Amino acid sequence: MTASIKAVLVRGVRWYQRHISANTPPCCKYYPTCSNYAIEALERYGAFKGGLLAVLRLLRCRPWSRGGIDDVPQRYSLFYRFSWSKAHEEPRLTPLATTKGEARR
Amino acid sequence: MTNQDQFLLDSGFWGWLYKILTPVEWLQTWIMKLVHDFFVMLGLGESGISWVIAIIVLVMVVQACIFPLFYKQIKSMRKMQALAPKMQRIQNKYKGKTDQASREAQSREMMKLYQDNDANPAGSCLPALIQGPVFMSMFYTLSAIPYIAREKRAPLGAFNVDTAQSFAQTDVFGIVSVTDNFNSAAMGGKIVIGVFVFLMCFCLWFMQFFSMKRNMAAAAMNKQTETMQKMMLWVFPIMYIFSGIMMPFAVLVYWLTNNVCNLCRTMWQVYSFPTPGSPAAEDKAKRDHTRENERRAKAGLPSLEEEELIKAKEEAAIRETKGYQRQQPQRKRKKK
Numbered sequence: 140m141t142a143s144i145k146a147v148l149v150r151g152v153r154w155y156q157r158h159i160s161a162n163t164p165p166c167c168k169y170y171p172t173c174s175n176y177a178i179e180a181l182e183r184y185g186a187f188k189g190g191l192l193a194v195l196r197l198l199r200c201r202p203w204s205r206g207g208i209d210d211v212p213q214r215y216s217l218f219y220r221f222s223w224s225k226a227h228e229e230p231r232l233t234p235l236a237t238t239k240g241e242a243r244r
Numbered sequence: 245m246t247n248q249d250q251f252l253l254d255s256g257f258w259g260w261l262y263k264i265l266t267p268v269e270w271l272q273t274w275i276m277k278l279v280h281d282f283f284v285m286l287g288l289g290e291s292g293i294s295w296v297i298a299i300i301v302l303v304m305v306v307q308a309c310i311f312p313l314f315y316k317q318i319k320s321m322r323k324m325q326a327l328a329p330k331m332q333r334i335q336n337k338y339k340g341k342t343d344q345a346s347r348e349a350q351s352r353e354m355m356k357l358y359q360d361n362d363a364n365p366a367g368s369c370l371p372a373l374i375q376g377p378v379f380m381s382m383f384y385t386l387s388a389i390p391y392i393a394r395e396k397r398a399p400l401g402a403f404n405v406d407t408a409q410s411f412a413q414t415d416v417f418g419i420v421s422v423t424d425n426f427n428s429a430a431m432g433g434k435i436v437i438g439v440f441v442f443l444m445c446f447c448l449w450f451m452q453f454f455s456m457k458r459n460m461a462a463a464a465m466n467k468q469t470e471t472m473q474k475m476m477l478w479v480f481p482i483m484y485i486f487s488g489i490m491m492p493f494a495v496l497v498y499w500l501t502n503n504v505c506n507l508c509r510t511m512w513q514v515y516s517f518p519t520p521g522s523p524a525a526e527d528k529a530k531r532d533h534t535r536e537n538e539r540r541a542k543a544g545l546p547s548l549e550e551e552e553l554i555k556a557k558e559e560a561a562i563r564e565t566k567g568y569q570r571q572q573p574q575r576k577r578k579k580k
Contacts, residue, residue, distance in 0.1 A: 168358075169355070170351050207358060208356055230356060231352070232352050232356060234349065
């Protein structure tokens with residue numbers, strides 16, 4: 140059940156990327172972009188937990204936030220952006236081998 | 245504006261949009277009303293030049309609200325320019341590598357650079373997004389007032405029927421009413437409106453001309469952008485002529501004030517934050533140089549040129565004593 144919801148969500152994001160995002164200039168202040176982040180989060184953590192991460196990311200993508208590198212955390216936590224969190228990670232300059240990059244899609 | 249009985253901006257998609265902007269319109273009407281009342285208190289006529297001043301003050305208030313955003317945008321642009329060499333280095337590092345992994349690594353590195361320097365290319369679209377609705381609702385309010393005065397439209401904010409009528413009866417210099425447009429005005433009014441439209445277009449033209457002449461880097465110019473710029477220079481002012489004669493005088497006052505404000509802002513920007521490589525930037529470099537020299541003269545320090553001379557002399561002296569050969573570094577012998 141959850142697997143199918145996840146598939147539908149990922150398909151939705153992919154549809155957005157192909158049909159809406161492709162026609163507009165790139166404008167995200169984060170890397171990976173919100174949609175790529177959402178796909179990765181959904182695939183790694185499922186529809187609910189991953190979806191929550193993606194929503195939080197969208198809320199972070201607003202003026203007066205700094206932007207920059209923001210990967211899906213290796214270890215699931217909603218607070219991974221905070222330095223006191225156990226899941227906190229420094230921004231990585233090189234992609235991890237385990238993460239599915241844009242190349243795979 | 246041929247239809248006098250129905251306010252056309254209230255129908256269809258635009259009506260819906262302006263309905264959403266109602267709070268902004270409400271605030272603007274109150275600012276106008278308060279400024280008007282203030283000037284009436286100072287002894288100006290109830291329905292006269294005080295309304296024109298109210299419009300002008302409103303434009304200035306709006307411009308003052310937008311200015312911090314504009315300033316922030318300039319700052320962020322400067323940061324981006326300062327980062328350009330570092331960007332170049334990253335681009336060179338990944339030159340000719342088109343595989344996905346290095347592309348990704350490149351974007352990561354660029355993002356890191358932006359983040360570390362608090363600059364972001366995507367962060368600068370906000371001012372434009374805010375400006376648009378504010379000016380739209382201002383335009384809407386000013387166009388709606390005549391209809392409120394004729395009781396064809398419901399009152400809006402501070403403008404009930406009485407206030408709107410007082411506004412609509414305003415005669416500027418005793419010749420032109422603020423609700424007149426070019427076609428409905430008398431001969432004197434036509435001349436005044438014509439002058440306003442001309443000034444408005446001239447401001448816009450001059451603003452573009454000025455930034456083109458002074459603020460364009462010569463290296464960035466090619467044939468195509470040049471023709472584009474030249475076309476822009478003439479197309480917009482001429483478009484304004486046609487819309488200018490359609491609009492009521494109140495809107496023209498707002499428009500002219502706004503254009504003058506924009507012109508001042510552009511001139512200030514070109515003066516203090518010119519694009520690198522442009523004539524304005526050269527002037528600024530010269531200005532900064534003389535200013536630094538003046539500061540040094542006041543502090544009793546040698547000027548920039550003198551300092552350079554002193555340095556050159558020292559170097560020559562060193563060459564005289566030690567020869568032209570650079571001294572080779574020597575290994576320090578470590579004791580074992």
